[in-house]
Amino acid sequence: MTRLEMGSFTIRAARFGKQTEYQDGNLTIDRDAVRNLILQDPRVKEVKLDLIFPGESVRVIRVLDSIEPLAKVSGPSCAFPGFNGPPHTCGSGRTHRLEGFTVVEVTDFPFPASGVQAFEEGIIEMSGPGAAYSGCSDRFNLLLQMTPGAVSTNIDYDDALRRAALRVADHLAGATRELTPPKLETFDLGEGKADLPRIVWVHLVRAQGPMVQTYVYGHEISGSLPTILHPNELLDGAVVGANYKTGSKTPTFRHCRHPSLVNLYERNGKELNFGGVIIARGHHENEFLKERSGQFVAKLAKMLGADGALCTYEATGNTHVDFMLIVQALEREGIPTGIVVHEYGGPEGKDVPLLDFVPEAVAIATSGGIDRRLNLPPVDRVIGGTHLAHRGEPAQGELDLPLQELYAVTAEMNVRGITAKEY
Amino acid sequence: MRIVHYLNQFFAGMGGEDKADTPPQAMPGVIGPGRALQQALGSEAEIVGTVVCGDGLFADRMEQTAPEVLKLIGSFAPDVVVAGPAFNAGRYGLACGRVCADVIQHLGKPTVTGMFKENAAVELYRELLIVPTAATALGMKEVMPVIARLVLKLGKGEPLGSASAEGYFPRGRRINERVEGSASSRALELLLARLRRQSFTTELQLPKYEKVAPPAAVADLSRTRLAIVTESGLVPLGNPGRLEWVRASKWFKYSIGGKKRLNPGEYEVIHSGYDAAHTLADPNRMVPVDAVRELVQRGEIGELLEAYYVTCGNHGVLSQMAQHAREIAADLLAQEVGAALLVAT
Numbered sequence: 001m002t003r004l005e006m007g008s009f010t011i012r013a014a015r016f017g018k019q020t021e022y023q024d025g026n027l028t029i030d031r032d033a034v035r036n037l038i039l040q041d042p043r044v045k046e047v048k049l050d051l052i053f054p055g056e057s058v059r060v061i062r063v064l065d066s067i068e069p070l071a072k073v074s075g076p077s078c079a080f081p082g083f084n085g086p087p088h089t090c091g092s093g094r095t096h097r098l099e100g101f102t103v104v105e106v107t108d109f110p111f112p113a114s115g116v117q118a119f120e121e122g123i124i125e126m127s128g129p130g131a132a133y134s135g136c137s138d139r140f141n142l143l144l145q146m147t148p149g150a151v152s153t154n155i156d157y158d159d160a161l162r163r164a165a166l167r168v169a170d171h172l173a174g175a176t177r178e179l180t181p182p183k184l185e186t187f188d189l190g191e192g193k194a195d196l197p198r199i200v201w202v203h204l205v206r207a208q209g210p211m212v213q214t215y216v217y218g219h220e221i222s223g224s225l226p227t228i229l230h231p232n233e234l235l236d237g238a239v240v241g242a243n244y245k246t247g248s249k250t251p252t253f254r255h256c257r258h259p260s261l262v263n264l265y266e267r268n269g270k271e272l273n274f275g276g277v278i279i280a281r282g283h284h285e286n287e288f289l290k291e292r293s294g295q296f297v298a299k300l301a302k303m304l305g306a307d308g309a310l311c312t313y314e315a316t317g318n319t320h321v322d323f324m325l326i327v328q329a330l331e332r333e334g335i336p337t338g339i340v341v342h343e344y345g346g347p348e349g350k351d352v353p354l355l356d357f358v359p360e361a362v363a364i365a366t367s368g369g370i371d372r373r374l375n376l377p378p379v380d381r382v383i384g385g386t387h388l389a390h391r392g393e394p395a396q397g398e399l400d401l402p403l404q405e406l407y408a409v410t411a412e413m414n415v416r417g418i419t420a421k422e423y
Numbered sequence: 424m425r426i427v428h429y430l431n432q433f434f435a436g437m438g439g440e441d442k443a444d445t446p447p448q449a450m451p452g453v454i455g456p457g458r459a460l461q462q463a464l465g466s467e468a469e470i471v472g473t474v475v476c477g478d479g480l481f482a483d484r485m486e487q488t489a490p491e492v493l494k495l496i497g498s499f500a501p502d503v504v505v506a507g508p509a510f511n512a513g514r515y516g517l518a519c520g521r522v523c524a525d526v527i528q529h530l531g532k533p534t535v536t537g538m539f540k541e542n543a544a545v546e547l548y549r550e551l552l553i554v555p556t557a558a559t560a561l562g563m564k565e566v567m568p569v570i571a572r573l574v575l576k577l578g579k580g581e582p583l584g585s586a587s588a589e590g591y592f593p594r595g596r597r598i599n600e601r602v603e604g605s606a607s608s609r610a611l612e613l614l615l616a617r618l619r620r621q622s623f624t625t626e627l628q629l630p631k632y633e634k635v636a637p638p639a640a641v642a643d644l645s646r647t648r649l650a651i652v653t654e655s656g657l658v659p660l661g662n663p664g665r666l667e668w669v670r671a672s673k674w675f676k677y678s679i680g681g682k683k684r685l686n687p688g689e690y691e692v693i694h695s696g697y698d699a700a701h702t703l704a705d706p707n708r709m710v711p712v713d714a715v716r717e718l719v720q721r722g723e724i725g726e727l728l729e730a731y732y733v734t735c736g737n738h739g740v741l742s743q744m745a746q747h748a749r750e751i752a753a754d755l756l757a758q759e760v761g762a763a764l765l766v767a768t
Contacts (some may be wrong), residue, residue: 115692115699118668197609197618209698215665245705259607271615289661308614316738317696338614340606341627346740349597352630355741364627365610368599371670371738376492402670403599404738413599414606419626421585421600422593 003188004232005094007073007181009173011101011140014051020175027101029142029172035262037167038144043160044150050383052126052141059376060124061395062141062384063407064105064158064244066136067165068253070237071099071173079173080237080360082218083166086369090406091232096176099183101140102253103172105165106384108150110157117154117211119389121377122246122407123399131414135251137407143383144168155210162242187232187265192273197307200275201231201260202297202315202330204241204323205250208283214250214314215240216279226280226296228304231261234277247370247404248315260312260340275304280326282319290322294329301335311339315410317355317371324358331360342410343369343420347402353420368420370404424578427501428457429492429522431515434507434560435475443479447488448579449495450475456563460505463571468578472499478514485521493525496702501532503578508537508566509544511558516544523551533577537566538592545592552583553592571758611703650728652751654736654744655709655768656694657702666735668695672745674734676754681729684713697768709766736768 012025020030031049038047052058070079075093078085109119124136131137144165151157192198205214207222214221216229216239229238237256243249250258261277268274278300284290301309309330313323320341327337341364343353349369376399388395403409429578432438432445434455453461454473461470481488496504504526505517516538523534537554538545545553552573559626563621569590576583586593594648601607609626616623641647658666664675679685685706692699707713710731718724732751738746755763 114703116695116697117699118695120695140628187603197615203719259605260611263608264606264609267611308618310607310611310614312610317768336614338610338612338617338618340610343597343627344738344740345597346742349599350595352632353597353627354630357629359629361629362625363610363613363623364625365613366626367606369597371740372599417602417604417606418599419602419609420597421587423583423585423596423598 002092002230002232003186004091004235006185006187007094007096007176008183008185009096009176009179009181010183011098013138014101014142016049016051018096020172022176022179027098027172033171034168037171038146038164041160041164042192043149043151043157044146044164048145049142050145052143052290052383054126054138056126057380058126058383059379059381059395060104060106060383061121061388062106062108062119063122063124063246064107065162065165065241066104066141066251067201068102068254068256069168069169069173070256071096071170071177072236073177078239079170080166081250082215083163084170087217088232088234090238091229091230095236096173096175096181098173102136102142103165103169104136104141104143105146105161106143107146107148107161108385109154110151111154113154116208120245121389121391121405122249123405124407126277128377130406131356131373133374133403133409133412134406135412138298142168145384158210158242162240166240187235189231189274190269190288191224193269196271196273198273198275199264199308199310200301200304200306201264201277202301202309202311202326203258203260203277204282204311204319204326205239205279206245206248206283206314206319207281208318211284213242215242217280221279221281224281226293227299229279231265231274231277234258234261239279243314245316246407247409249408250314250411251408254408254415259415260310264310266282275306279355282313282322284322286361290325293322294325297326298329298333298335302333306335308336308338312414314348315342321356324356328358328360336363338363338365340365340367340414342367342413344371345369346371347373365413366420367410368418370410370413371402373400373402375400424502424575425500426464426468426470426574427496427504428453428460428470428473429504429519430455430457430473430475430494430508431518432475432477435473437475440490443477445475445477446480447474447476447491447495449473449498456567459563459567460571463568464574467575471501476518478512478518481518482514488660489521489525492522493529496526497530503574504532504534505570505574506534506536508554508556508563508570509542510556510560510562511535511539511542513543516542517547520544520548520551524548525633535570535573535577537570550594552594554590554622555592605646641762644724644762645722646725648726648728649715649724649762649764650755651710651712651715651731652763653710653731653766654734654739655702655766656735656737657690657706657709657733658693660689660691662691662693666733668692668693668735669738670740670743671735672743673730674751676732678730679712682712683716685710694735694737694768711766713766715716715764728758
């Protein structure tokens, strides 16, 4: 059986210093080593490093992915396989992680882009009312502010910066390789208990094309049919986020320890048998492909012997339709679902909350309305640019915007226990 | 805290259907169910007056009667007004709804009423604070404490909690709140409850959508003026109207006067929800002026309106989009357009 030991080194302070090392919750980062890891690829011309902490009056714009550092200490494959090593099956042996710490990609793209490939801002707000919703606001963050080098396209540059950030993640977590972790968890699905229901997690991720993509073992999921992952593979970084529709994106650190995965593991062997993860692509181009995908999810769930399916999805509209068809296919296959949605409903919550649904969706938990507005007070410091990408507004002053323009807000609202209630 | 209570003739003890034409009248203090309400309110609030009107009169001559009732209520200078509860009585429910709506609008004071869920006024006066009741007055004893609790909160200016927490019918707003546990863990609880055949409550009732009936086919396209309408966010270069890339609050009509086709380089796409490369390479693939011109030339379409209509559908707020649609449709009709080619993304 696949058994993963995860040693967690909680970060309580971080600074730059001579050598990258971890000691009693303190992370020291060798700035030159990190710079060299990034600049070894000529596609990145320059990088500026910054450390930011919860509670600081800081706003970060032009944020792409964020990664909680993982490094494989023993056992097969590596963390973030397909990027930091060959696409060999991960999820067993021992992995170390820097808990509560994230490597954050911050950049503009070199070439003009329009439509879905245009930059859509996701704002990290480290303090004030926005911090209650914004991804990374409760974490220690190393910001990699990169500028493009010798690249042919935005897609080329995107590839370069993702690989750079994952190398940095490996370097930082690797500093704990010889240390005894303060916290050691063992992830093992076990044999399963006969009297408990078998529950699978359906993880619908978004793949619309470049800039709105999800990677599995180093390759985009776009062309893939729904497939099965062991939850330990996600814990080890088999899924890497590259969806820059930034409010709606699931960052890599959330793919690794998604609240669905964490909850299913916590209850495994007590209330349920965790039957595995079905990962499926969202944002299929047409009804035919959406139906085909839904049928495959239901079939895989059945083959896994599922008695029920916990279903979540990464926003937004188009993927929501894929999601509802998956729910319908599962229910029609006789596999009851419990599902998570996020809502629209307009700035006051008076409009219709869902854009699509199926009558089979009867057990819904909602992570709240993402288009409610929030007023953000001015901040002392803005990192990543001077003006918001889409709005063109100066970024440092007061901002009035919908929640969905905050970084990774849909995933974050799920994690932080936000819901919407009728008034 | 001064409370005024509105009742119909029946609950005021004046008689049944035979007294349904009882004119509006005011009395100091409590009458009938007001006693139970006063008891539930305790010493913090006093029912200073009761206003009564016959259900038949109120329903038949609402526009004259409602202002009279409002004036009588206002004469007691209330802090909070309670109407009914009306249970499943149809006309009484409508009267309670109207009285509450008038009090809020004209006196600026909060109100509480109570009704059975199938009372037509519940849907009609959805934005009011209405407490669910039993179908008949047998439920009076249960509902009065709920009404009283809400009255005291309103009178003290305390914020109300959610509909389920406070016990009133949802008023059509959903507000974000923090609860125990991630959404994933709560969905898992719901699923496990289903599998254990225990009761469970979904956090989101599925919405109801208005059904749009497909219109009849255009009788004779060769005699019809056609217009092109799109939510694709295709705008002239520079986006002169500053159409928003999400949640568009505007729509625009841009001239295509005389153009045989839309030229690349003269347009941009501000919609950020689809890959615009093909559209930018050839805007006619989104707003097909070239193809329609050809069909006009062949006599298959009567005429092309020399302007196209555009908004941006990305993250569109439904009510806002419906408003755009009504306005665009009215504009099309004013120009005797008989068919719209609706190009979606």
